[in-house]
Amino acid sequence: MVLVGYLTVRRKNYKRYLSKDSRPYAFELTLVKRRAKLRTMAGREDSPSKIIDKETAFQRIFALRKAIEYHNSRYYQKDAPEISDAEYDRLMKELQDLESRYPDDELALSPTRRVGAAPLSKFASFTHLEPMLSLANAFDAEGIRDFDSRVRRLAKIERVEYVTEPKLDGLAVNLIYENGRFRRGATRGDGAVGEDVSQNLKTIVSLPLKMNNGASLPVPELIEVRGEVYMEKEPFEKLNRRRAEEGEAPFANPRNAAAGSLRQLDPKITARRPLNIFFYGVGAAGNAAFADHWEILEALAAWGFTVNPLVRKVPDIDACIAYFEEIGSIRSGLAYDIDGVVLKVNSLEIQNILGSVSRSPRWALACKFPAEQAVTVIRDIIVQVGRSGTLTPVAVMEPVNVGGAVVSRATLHNEDEILKKDIRIGDTVLIQRAGDVIPEVISVLAGKRTGGEKEFRMPRACPECGSEVVRQANEAAHRCVNLSCPAQLKEHIRHFSSRGAMDIEGLGEKLSAQLFDAKLIADPADLYFLTKEQLLGLDRQAEKSAENLLNAIGRSRAPALDKFIFALGIRHVGERTARLLAEHFGNLDALRSADCEELTAISEIGPEIAQSILEFFAEAKNRTVLEKFQRAGLSPRALPPPVQAGLRGKSFVFTGSLESMGRNEARTVVESLGGIVHSSVTGKTSYVVAGSDPGLKLEKARKQNITVISEEEFLTMAGRPIHRLA
Numbered sequence: 001m002v003l004v005g006y007l008t009v010r011r012k013n014y015k016r017y018l019s020k021d022s023r024p025y026a027f028e029l030t031l032v033k034r035r036a037k038l039r040t041m042a043g044r045e046d047s048p049s050k051i052i053d054k055e056t057a058f059q060r061i062f063a064l065r066k067a068i069e070y071h072n073s074r075y076y077q078k079d080a081p082e083i084s085d086a087e088y089d090r091l092m093k094e095l096q097d098l099e100s101r102y103p104d105d106e107l108a109l110s111p112t113r114r115v116g117a118a119p120l121s122k123f124a125s126f127t128h129l130e131p132m133l134s135l136a137n138a139f140d141a142e143g144i145r146d147f148d149s150r151v152r153r154l155a156k157i158e159r160v161e162y163v164t165e166p167k168l169d170g171l172a173v174n175l176i177y178e179n180g181r182f183r184r185g186a187t188r189g190d191g192a193v194g195e196d197v198s199q200n201l202k203t204i205v206s207l208p209l210k211m212n213n214g215a216s217l218p219v220p221e222l223i224e225v226r227g228e229v230y231m232e233k234e235p236f237e238k239l240n241r242r243r244a245e246e247g248e249a250p251f252a253n254p255r256n257a258a259a260g261s262l263r264q265l266d267p268k269i270t271a272r273r274p275l276n277i278f279f280y281g282v283g284a285a286g287n288a289a290f291a292d293h294w295e296i297l298e299a300l301a302a303w304g305f306t307v308n309p310l311v312r313k314v315p316d317i318d319a320c321i322a323y324f325e326e327i328g329s330i331r332s333g334l335a336y337d338i339d340g341v342v343l344k345v346n347s348l349e350i351q352n353i354l355g356s357v358s359r360s361p362r363w364a365l366a367c368k369f370p371a372e373q374a375v376t377v378i379r380d381i382i383v384q385v386g387r388s389g390t391l392t393p394v395a396v397m398e399p400v401n402v403g404g405a406v407v408s409r410a411t412l413h414n415e416d417e418i419l420k421k422d423i424r425i426g427d428t429v430l431i432q433r434a435g436d437v438i439p440e441v442i443s444v445l446a447g448k449r450t451g452g453e454k455e456f457r458m459p460r461a462c463p464e465c466g467s468e469v470v471r472q473a474n475e476a477a478h479r480c481v482n483l484s485c486p487a488q489l490k491e492h493i494r495h496f497s498s499r500g501a502m503d504i505e506g507l508g509e510k511l512s513a514q515l516f517d518a519k520l521i522a523d524p525a526d527l528y529f530l531t532k533e534q535l536l537g538l539d540r541q542a543e544k545s546a547e548n549l550l551n552a553i554g555r556s557r558a559p560a561l562d563k564f565i566f567a568l569g570i571r572h573v574g575e576r577t578a579r580l581l582a583e584h585f586g587n588l589d590a591l592r593s594a595d596c597e598e599l600t601a602i603s604e605i606g607p608e609i610a611q612s613i614l615e616f617f618a619e620a621k622n623r624t625v626l627e628k629f630q631r632a633g634l635s636p637r638a639l640p641p642p643v644q645a646g647l648r649g650k651s652f653v654f655t656g657s658l659e660s661m662g663r664n665e666a667r668t669v670v671e672s673l674g675g676i677v678h679s680s681v682t683g684k685t686s687y688v689v690a691g692s693d694p695g696l697k698l699e700k701a702r703k704q705n706i707t708v709i710s711e712e713e714f715l716t717m718a719g720r721p722i723h724r725l726a
């Protein structure tokens, strides 16, 4: 299986290799075949290299280095891995084993001696003050005990105290704080040099721009702090749903979404992505002196850096193994993805004695959980129709166990994804549970093809209602054009009652569909005319459940305006946009009669969203439903007015970086006071706030005679006491 996966990858990248390297592809194939033969001879899967001769070993080493470099770049630079982590780890382990027995002159340049891949050229490079190391891996209790034995032997001690931490599945970053202020931050890159993503990091709300000056712990003059940027599973799913609605390619998993978001050239895009950060260590620590790692974590927490609440100090390796098992058992219930736990020798003195070998310290170990990936066969590809008519292809697969759950469906996102991965009906595929919920196809094991596989084409007619299916030029999604398509209507009702929208308890996907199919409702407004008798006529509806549902529907008669706007299911209007609209217009009638100019004057609302809102209210069917809501006595509550409206009507443009807060926070401050933030300077701009290192906007403001104010002046204007800065 591994072998086939490997061959597939090599085959797929044949052209790429030819361009970089003139060695014939057949050579590598021969090697792999030879290895397979050796495996058979040896009668074991895991360590074929033990019996090979020197020449074969060097050929294999050479091929492995190339393959690993390639996969490094797919994983670290392109955010588009082609093989599973488990497979990658196997390649790496095989190379490490071979290199330890057959060292050569090129060893220093081997991928086993570096951490990731060189950064892309688009961001400025950033040299870490202290290199960012990687971790050696173990996969079971035996590997963990081996690690502990080595530690005890080298440090000459009987028992070792460890700190155990979840291994977060995001991307590592290094941040520099000078005198307690965030200065710069970067991705890990190759461990020595990363990418300067300071502006993007600043948009992460959980990243302190200023360290707390804890009384017992003076803030050091300079410190490097290290952590993992990640995205929680639920916001990730939401982001992907939004992307699908908007015809954008979805992210494969939260890790890729986090990496893709942090490495956006435009920090505004990053700011809209729900990124988080946990901190787990320090690099160059300046004048900070610690005795052990636990103290470091305590100091980080006291300084205001979020430390994962599941970290623990444990007395010995048995407790580490228990921790590994315990965290493994609660893993799927966590809000974020983890791929293992990390063990760290607590004492810094012992850490120093142990030191590092090549890419990883000898005092830490990553204990990896079994990969949540599996291989299965695609039996069929079906098409589902979403709320806005989007057609989503879904693979129906032979049921397979992935990380403890049996799955038989995987989303294929859209036609482009299927073509890109060349997925066919009958294919054997590698699947992964992304974000723990919707499994997805990572790659096809093309070597398993028999020739009987069938290519998939998007249907020209909607599978639900037979209407025409169209694909707009700038979208990846195909859509059903029929606004009365039953699949769309059912989805629409489900969305209306969902959490975040009207939150009607008990009215989930099944019941919405049941009500619709029984012709009791045709749109969300019909919900408010349902009677108990009607409900009792349905399958599995008892007196009590019917009452509960009617009560839940009744409770939603006075929704908050923003929830109601979101529930309407206007294309491109997510929760945030709905809130902006509710705040700006105050009631539904004002929103209904707004024109394009008024809509686009609201920050964050561009012409595309505005157009979609206008189309929604222009549509006769939607007007009928809105009238029905009115007849049902539904009256959305306006949001409470902002406490102060000191900046009402004023528009702000920010340039340069602020000391006291990030751009997002500044925007919130302005908006909470009734003002608006724009990204570029125009004749209508009231103030340009110039932070440090201001950009061209400052010059533009001066040329146009627009008032330029400092951060301090801005804070005074916003009624924020200046001592917050000190």
Ligand code: IVH
Pocket: 133, 134, 135, 165, 166, 167, 168, 169, 170, 171, 172, 188, 228, 280, 281, 342, 361, 364, 366
């Ligand atoms: S410590 C020398 N702690 O795992 C120690 N790393 O393969 C270096 N990671 O690059 C890292 N959670 O991206 C450490 N609690 C944790 C971690 C963690 C996730 C990642 C990090 C690092 C990679 C190491």
